[in-house]
Amino acid sequence: MFCVLKPHRWKLALLLLAANLGLILHLACGELKNVSEWVWLDIIGEGGSALLALVWLGLVLKSRPAGRVTNYLALGLSCIFFSWWIDSLDEFIRLPASITWDHWLESGPMPVGMILLTLGIYHWHREQLAISAQMEKRERLFREHRLFDTLTPLGGADYLKRQLADSLQDSRDQQQPLSLLALDLDNFTAINQAYGHAEGDAVLQALSHVLLLNLRRQDLLCRLAGDRFVVVLPNTGERQAQALALELEQAVRSLAHKTRQHGERLQLAASTAVVMALDEPPQDLLKRLNLTLARAKQPLAKSA
Ligand SMILES: Nc1nc2c(ncn2[C@@H]2O[C@H](COP(=O)(O)OP(=O)(O)OP(=O)(O)O)[C@@H](O)[C@H]2O)c(=O)[nH]1
Numbered sequence: 001m002f003c004v005l006k007p008h009r010w011k012l013a014l015l016l017l018a019a020n021l022g023l024i025l026h027l028a029c030g031e032l033k034n035v036s037e038w039v040w041l042d043i044i045g046e047g048g049s050a051l052l053a054l055v056w057l058g059l060v061l062k063s064r065p066a067g068r069v070t071n072y073l074a075l076g077l078s079c080i081f082f083s084w085w086i087d088s089l090d091e092f093i094r095l096p097a098s099i100t101w102d103h104w105l106e107s108g109p110m111p112v113g114m115i116l117l118t119l120g121i122y123h124w125h126r127e128q129l130a131i132s133a134q135m136e137k138r139e140r141l142f143r144e145h146r147l148f149d150t151l152t153p154l155g156g157a158d159y160l161k162r163q164l165a166d167s168l169q170d171s172r173d174q175q176q177p178l179s180l181l182a183l184d185l186d187n188f189t190a191i192n193q194a195y196g197h198a199e200g201d202a203v204l205q206a207l208s209h210v211l212l213l214n215l216r217r218q219d220l221l222c223r224l225a226g227d228r229f230v231v232v233l234p235n236t237g238e239r240q241a242q243a244l245a246l247e248l249e250q251a252v253r254s255l256a257h258k259t260r261q262h263g264e265r266l267q268l269a270a271s272t273a274v275v276m277a278l279d280e281p282p283q284d285l286l287k288r289l290n291l292t293l294a295r296a297k298q299p300l301a302k303s304a
Helices: 003-031 041-061 066-088 101-107 109-145 157-174 188-195 197-212 238-254 282-303
Strands: 178-183 220-225 228-235 270-276
Touching: 003 041, 003 066, 003 101, 041 066, 066 101, 066 109, 101 109, 157 178, 157 220, 157 228, 157 282, 178 197, 178 238, 178 282, 188 197, 188 238, 197 220, 197 228, 197 238, 228 238, 228 282, 270 282
Parallel strands: none
Antiparallel strands: 178 228, 178 270, 220 228
């Protein structure tokens, strides 16, 4: 408790000094009342309020980081405590009727304290809103993180569907074409069988990097499943998408991936398909893309 309050020791020492000065001033100018004159209800009410203000101050200082907002709150509560403290002193000490400064000491700090406290609470509220917004952003990032593939640095199927829905909406709003490109490795199963699953994983990782390097800034590459990748191409018509697909096929053929065990070069090839988005839901567009890809793969399947 005390080490938490350590950064605020000067504020607390000042408050203690002010409270003691008030007491000394009362003792110097007045005289102690007899116990029979004490009004217990007032003592408990005023003294209890002063004590509670001290507890609030301790809790605020303990739970908040030092800074501007904490200073407002601490100063406000200190003023309120001081007012209640001076108020409770006249329950024990009688001051001559000619003295008026005790009214100033008693009533002056209260409104100042209330204003400072209000300012502090207002800024605390704004601070809390900023923290909540930050937390929400982090939570969203975390949620999106789970939609990412564990093998490649790419989004998975769920992420693709989400982004596709947004891209379709953007393309409708901006009246710009949107195309989708699918790329599937040919005979990837044979690589897994000949060199093992881990080597297959390494191929998929290398492939994802090569594809990323060959795409534009605005394109979004995702791994749909296994050896199938899908690219969302904003502001792209079918011809441009087909040209990009040919470039990607070429890049895959040129990829000189070497196996980890024997350093043997793997001859890779991929099939591609392209569709342009119509006014349709994301799942229909993906279905059309998969069908087009299946048709592109048909000659390969027959020759196998
Ligand atoms: N290494 C590895 N293999 C995977 C992964 N996910 C799926 N696969 C394998 O990828 C292969 C995909 O099979 P297919 O879709 O028939 O692909 P393919 O053998 O390339 O056949 P075609 O596409 O017709 O040329 C299967 O053998 C899966 O076991 C993965 O994360 N890592």
